[in-house]
Amino acid sequence: MRLELHEVHVSDIQWGERTEVVDHVLRVNREEAAAALAGEDRFASVRLDLARPGESVRIIPVKDVVEPRVKLKGGRGYFPGFFAPPETAGEGVTLVLKGAAVVTCGPIVAFQEGFIDMSGTGADYTPFSKTNNLVLTVEPVEGLGKHAYEEALRLAGLKLALYLAEACREAKPDEIRVFEKGSITEENEKYPDLPRILYICMAITQGLLHDTFLYAADMKTVLPTLLHPNEVLDGALVSGNCVSACDKNTTYHHVNNPVVEALYRRHGKDLNFLGVVPTVEDVRLAGKERASSMNAALAKNLGAHGVIVTEEGYGNPDTDLCLNAKKCENLGIRTVVISDEAAGTDGASQSLADATPEMSAFVSSGNVNEMIEVPPMQTVLGHPEAIANLSGGAAESLRPDGSMFVELQAVIGSTCELGFSRIGCEWI
Amino acid sequence: MTREIEKAAGIPVVQIATIVPIMLTVGSNRIVPGVAIPHPVGDPAKGPEADKKVRRELLLKALEAMTTPISEQTLFERK
Amino acid sequence: MSKMTIRVVHYINQFYAGLGGEEAANALPESRKGAVGPGVQLQTIFGGKAEIVGTVICGDGTYGERTEEARAECTRLIEGFRPDLLVAGPAFNAGRYGFACGDICSTVGKVLGILTVTALYPENPGVELFAKNTVIVQASDSARGMKAALEGLARVGLKLASGEPLGPARLEGTISRGIRKNFFFEKNGAERAVEMLLDKIAGRPFRTEYEMPVFKRIPPAPPIKDLGKATIALVCSGGIVPKGNPDHIRVSSAETYGRYNISELYDLTPETYESIHGGYDRVWANQDPDVVLPVDVMRELEREGVIGKLYDWIYTTTGTGTAVAHAERFGREIGAQLKEAGVDGVILTST
Known part of the structure; x- marks a missing residue:
């Protein structure tokens, strides 16, 4: 399977006559972009804004972040099952507007969604302070249920990202990245002596507003399955998740999954990358046991020597993490996990809700409870009063001058457990 | 929390x-x-009926646990 | 501070001041100008960056036996030098000296608000007592490690005095205070994970970034003998609160709990109670809070005489992202109140 990512580098975003990329500037026709969402009758109003790196802008509350992409060859549209046929992703050519992002905004659950600061301390902790963002804020029609609101906003974000990429499909790529890997049998023959590595990617699947989609299928009803890494990098996974701003995997994170990229880079050199198993975080213990057993069995049957397990969220998913690590290790498969920590605002608390000795190789993606102080921003996009209800925020978090003193967990992507950023905890 | 209540109050939790x-x-x-x-x-x-039935079974099981002497962590499972 | 030389006071015991060993342990606090004993070498290591303006000396026996007096007098003497930084020891594995170093650092830090650093062997009892209140450089168990300990004290002391934040304990050579802190690593988490996995598979040494904690256990409380006469309390960490969340309990990372009277309630309804928990889908709990906090069936069991009485008060909080230290405190406080109220048993529901 061969995937070419044709990356057009975007270093600025501006309103323009037509939507196009000129000299690395993404110009957006505001009316046309809004019209791309016209078919959605669940919105009372739609508002588009721009937010650039370094600007004094706060975006709150953020639901999802989506990278603008479209298939050029080997398919059409993007996000199979949503805006492309539900067929295998990961083959052909995909256009990527690298450095641009669509940020969707809306107080769906009143809490749990976080914020993005484009400058100041808060900007250091989120990857989306470095992207040129088209911010979509919507008001739902009166009486719209939260679940319908979530779905409408999720689809709107995907649609808007696709619209941007589609409009720029003639743009000349600045960089072409190729991801190519044969079937497991072929690669095993090529690299008989390299350790075979499987990646188990846990996703929040805990009910409406806490969901992840695989080829548009609600993952909580999906049993663990094997994907070619290209499928993940080409839009098979979509976030429908409103919880835990700091460690939710946005749709942007999924298509740029750093574990997939890191394993790919070393494929054929230090290791043989078998593939990716997206798996659930069930709300029932039996579901956790079933999924972890199937994950370990898949790893065993594929002849894996090692697995990397990444978590999404914290709390009860710590148990899924433990079970996955334990069952793989018990089958003789070496395991490393990536997880964040809830060590308290003072850092003195125990970090995990659950632990097991098999989790002996742990990569930390930071303490979600650590307090940070963020300065006031000149412009606030979205709903500033939402901070009072954010996870990790409290009514007193928002000060009269607009500065905030909040837990890191209110910052989107700050402790992403895919190991997206360089943050991690140490003992002091 | 469970452990600390039990420790502080000296009663089964x-x-x-x-x-x-x-x-x-x-x-x-x-x-x-x-x-x-x-x-x-x-x-x-x-x-509603099945819901309440399960709740009753679970609470009766909890009360059974409360009246059972144990020496270590013990699971009381509803049949 | 960078323009002026950093003013340092050095605290040492009678032995390192040259007054004698055990026979001089009752030496009273005194101060001398400039560096004394190991302070002379410490001054050399500081070079021109810091000056030991004075040395405060106290016998270990005096400090250990008449702590309050010694502490007050040493603090007064230290204050007299108007220092920016207090360096104490190194005390290696000497118990009483380690106690004195830790105690004077804690006190001076608190009372005078200046920076402090000492150096101890990890098993020195002073570590457990004072690690939270002062910075402790890791020293060897005896004076054979003097040079390394002084170098560590100088390096960490200068860093503190210049306002530079300390890095991870393992890199600073300090003893961890048991605190987790965020840092930016050189590589992202995914790269670190792949490297760690390749090391683990190959049997090479690797460093986990979080050692699995050891969880606490307590012996089980004795059972209730006569359930029909027992008062049972309901406690809940599932975020079920009176509608409107009157006590503003946080939706996650709770630092408080609520106590509510249910003596008039026979069933929780969406009109009276709701879930504010930030960690699960609250659709069901908001339709009928009893699925998380089972007041309705407990009332039935009370009426049927299965239990003597359902306790009039419920305790409730949200258990998502809640620091263990807070949860333990909730437990201690709730436990004490339930004991006081004569409650015989508790059913605690969690989500």
């Missing part, structure tokens, strides 16, 4: 929750596995 490994980890002594995270003592999707 039965915990009903869904994720048994966490209860074992945090040191709860009397454990009754619940139904699901969003509804540990009920099963509302099955209708």
Whole structure:
């Protein structure tokens, strides 16, 4: 399977006559972009804004972040099952507007969604302070249920990202990245002596507003399955998740999954990358046991020597993490996990809700409870009063001058457990 | 929390929750596995009668746990 | 501070001041100008960056036996030098000296608000007592490690005095205070994970970034003998609160709990109670809070005489992202109140 990512580098975003990329500037026709969402009758109003790196802008509350992409060859549209046929992703050519992002905004659950600061301390902790963002804020029609609101906003974000990429499909790529890997049998023959590595990617699947989609299928009803890494990098996974701003995997994170990229880079050199198993975080213990057993069995049957397990969220998913690590290790498969920590605002608390000795190789993606102080921003996009209800925020978090003193967990992507950023905890 | 209440009050504390490994980890002594995270003592999707029946069974199981002498962490499972 | 030389006071015991060993352990606090004993070498290591303006000396026996007096007098003497930084020891594995170093650092830090650093062997009892209140450089168990300990004290002391934040304990050579802190690593988490996995598979040494904690256990409380006469309390960490969340309990990372009277309630309804928990789908709990906090069936069991009485008060909080230290405190406080109220048993529901 061969995937070419044709990356057009975007270093600025501006309103323009037509939507196009000129000299690395993404110009957006505001009316046309809004019209791309016209078919959605669940919105009372739609508002588009721009937010650039370094600007004094706060975006709150953020639901999802989506990278603008479209298939050029080997398919059409993007996000199979949503805006492309539900067929295998990961083959052909995909256009990527690298450095641009669509940020969707809306107080769906009143809490749990976080914020993005484009400058100041808060900007250091989120990857989306470095992207040129088209911010979509919507008001739902009166009486719209939260679940319908979530779905409408999720689809709107995907649609808007696709619209941007589609409009720029003639743009000349600045960089072409190729991801190519044969079937497991072929690669095993090529690299008989390299350790075979499987990646188990846990996703929040805990009910409406806490969901992840695989080829548009609600993952909580999906049993663990094997994907070619290209499928993940080409839009098979979509976030429908409103919880835990700091460690939710946005749709942007999924298509740029750093574990997939890191394993790919070393494929054929230090290791043989078998593939990716997206798996659930069930709300029932039996579901956790079933999924972890199937994950370990898949790893065993594929002849894996090692697995990397990444978590999404914290709390009860710590148990899924433990079970996955334990069952793989018990089958003789070496395991490393990536997880964040809830060590308290003072850092003195125990970090995990659950632990097991098999989790002996742990990569930390930071303490979600650590307090940070963020300065006031000149412009606030979205709903500033939402901070009072954010996870990790409290009514007193928002000060009269607009500065905030909040837990890191209110910052989107700050402790992403895919190991997206360089943050991690140490003992002091 | 369970462990500290039991320690401070010197009375049996039965915990009903869904994720048994966490209860074992945090040191709860009397454990009754619940139904699901969003509804540990009920099963509302099955209708009001079944919901209440499950709740009653779980609570009776918890009361049984409370009156049972134990020497280590013990699981009391609803049949 | 960078323009001026950093003013340092050095605290040492009678032995390192040259007054004698055990026979001089009752030496009273005194101060001398400039560096004394190991302070002379410490001054050399500081070079021109810091000056030991004075040395405060106290016998270990005096400090250990008449702590309050010694502490007050040493603090007064230290204050007299108007220092920016207090360096104490190194005390290696000497118990009483380690106690004195830790105690004077804690006190001076608190009372005078200046920076402090000492150096101890990890098993020195002073570590457990004072690690939270002062910075402790890791020293060897005896004076054979003097040079390394002084170098560590100088390096960490200068860093503190210049306002530079300390890095991870393992890199600073300090003893961890048991605190987790965020840092930016050189590589992202995914790269670190792949490297760690390749090391683990190959049997090479690797460093986990979080050692699995050891969880606490307590012996089980004795059972209730006569359930029909027992008062049972309901406690809940599933975020079920009176509608409107009157006590503003946080939706996650709770730092408080609520106590509510249910003596008039026979069933929780969406009109009276709701879930504010930030960690699960609250659809079911908001339709009928009893699926998380089972007041309705407990009332039935009370009426049927299965239990003597359902306790009039419920305790409730949200258990998502809640620091263990807070949860333990909730437990201690609730436990004490339930004991006081004569409650015989508790059912605690969690989501």
